[in-house]
Amino acid sequence: MKKNLSKQKVIHAASSLFFQKGFHGTSVRDIAQRAKVNVSSVSYYFNGKQGLLEYAVTKYYEEYLETIEAILKATENWSAIDRLNELIFTIIQYKQSKLQLTCFIQRELTLDSIFVREMTITYLAKENFHIRTAFFNVLAGKKLPGDERDYLLMQLKGMLITPYILHNEWKDRVIGDYSHEVFVKKYVATIQNWLKFIVENEDVSDKFQGK
Amino acid sequence: MKKNLSKQKVIHAASSLFFQKGFHGTSVRDIAQRAKVNVSSVSYYFNGKQGLLEYAVTKYYEEYLETIEAILKATENWSAIDRLNELIFTIIQYKQSKLQLTCFIQRELTLDSIFVREMTITYLAKENFHIRTAFFNVLAGKKLPGDERDYLLMQLKGMLITPYILHNEWKDRVIGDYSHEVFVKKYVATIQNWLKFIVENEDVSDKFQGK
DNA sequence: TTCTGTCGAACGAAAGTTACAGGATTTCAA
DNA sequence: TTGAAATCCTGTAACTTTCGTTCGACAGAA
Structure with a gap:
């Protein structure tokens, strides 16, 4: 074989x-x-260089969405906040497990090409839906004006990709499998801490409205 | 002429x-x-394609650092938090004013090339120093264990680049000069709100330590 | 044999760059 | 002011290198 x-x-x-x-x-x-x-x-x-790209990216996202959807199914009757926290952990863990591919794809997605648009429709739309739904479920109880939810969602999504954009600055700290584990744990905690603030804080929208 | x-x-x-x-x-x-x-x-x-790249990037960062250092000088006797807030506003405003170049350079910096390493030494090191210093000055009063400051700094730096990585998702919302202004205002407010939480919250490190 | 994988060699296309001619503009002394 | 020399800019065409891909030959496994 x-x-x-x-x-x-x-x-x-x-x-x-x-x-x-x-x-x-x-x-x-x-x-x-x-x-x-x-x-x-x-x-x-x-089937050529382009085919290699498509193969790698497709495989990455198929597995990525599979992992996400599995965790969402497994936590169906959890509280909204616990579910989101688990989702965040799962996402960071997956991305960390395929560090180079994650960084590469993240970078490539900032381009404007036919391929990127196809990937957006096929995969990113689904990913965005899951994150958005999970996040908005957590925010359901709060009354947030207009587009503030969207800005907070952007902030969250930013946190999910930051380590893979600023990778050059952090590569010194994450070497070996042990470091990977530690990083995931600490970084996820940082995000979840932010999330806790978003949920508990009552007057998030004061500054936002320019008051 | x-x-x-x-x-x-x-x-x-x-x-x-x-x-x-x-x-x-x-x-x-x-x-x-x-x-x-x-x-x-x-x-x-x-002097060739590479020269064009170097010209554009150098010009961008010269002006960027000039802008940053000017605002830091102008706010020398402000409080640490006000200074950082002003710095954040200045950075986002500058990046938004050169949107395409910002997105492009941000993407290119995720590569691993001689050129990127040179830019890192010449410009990014300075940028990082300014942001780091301003942020740590704000955190000076708080007792944060070990590397938590670094994770928070990473979070902050992530927020400063997120719009220019996820640009594809947001380009629909920001069209025309008016929208640019609105975006800067609202997005900066979102960051500053996060910052307020970081400063005021007493037990940020609970979760971080895995307790 | 037949099928599958590997290899070297070669193809045409596209890349970045350059040589050189000619036009336009500026410079400067008369 | 004028006219010629110097400089700057533009255009054509070609060069060299490198790109992605393909072809045909060959070897081992089924």
Whole structure:
């Protein structure tokens, strides 16, 4: 069963290089060289460079959504706040487990291309729906004016991606599996602490309205 | 005085295209075509594509740091919290005023290249110092264990870049100059509200320590 | 054989850059 | 003010390199 051994090597090398140099900044020859396979293997297995990208991103998001939806199903009768907290933990944990791919995809999604728009429709819309629903359920009891909910949602979503944007500043601190665990635990706690404030604070909207 | 008219056109076209398709995803012929100038103009004025990048980024950060340091000097005898609030406002306002360049540079900084490392040493280190100092001055009165300050700082820095990472999700809401103003006002208020919580809350570290 | 994977070599296209000619503009001495 | 030299800018066309992809040959497994 040595089947698809090269395929795996290509994926691994590509993840690493895309993360480091970006999609357009990486050539198939770079990938082949690092994976120690022939150049033509990329086209053979993935139908070209673009196909390799689609394969990796699709696989990432399929698993991501699967994980999210599983945790939402498993916590159906929890309180809204507990559910959201669990969701946050799950998301950060997943992203941390595929650190390079997460950073790379996060970066690529800031582009404006046909591929990004397709991914947005297929996956990001679902992700956004889950987070939004879970967050708004927590906020259900509070009376927040107009678009303040949206700004808070943006703040939350920002916290979920920050470590993977500012990765260059933090890579020194997170080395090895142990550090990963510690980071997830502490960072999730930081977010959940913010969340607690949002829920408990009564007059969040004072400043917001410019009073 | 029609001098350097082409130069300006190139910069404008490049900012727009780099923002949309990324640095490596944009060709000099793309830029020349949109700017309606000749291909060779890019090399003539900027010493090649890489030179164009360096010119744009350097100019952006020179002005950015100048703005930041000016506001820090002008608020020298303010209270720590007022100063930080003013700093946050200034940063968001500047970034919003150069939206496309901000988004592009933010994305490019997630790469791992010689150029990024140089920018980090030359500019990001200074930016980080200013934000860090201003933030830690606010936190001076509080006793926070170990690395919690760092996690909070990360959270703050994340808030300062979030709109320019999640720009694709928000571009529909911010169109025209009026919306820009409104956005700055509301988003800054959201951050400052978070900050207020950080300062006032006594037991931020409970959850953090895993208790 | 037949199928699957691997390899080197080569292809055309597109990349960034440059050489050079010609036009436009500025400079400056007469 | 004038005219010529110097400088700046633009355009064409080509160059070299590198890109992604494909072809055909070959080897091992089914």
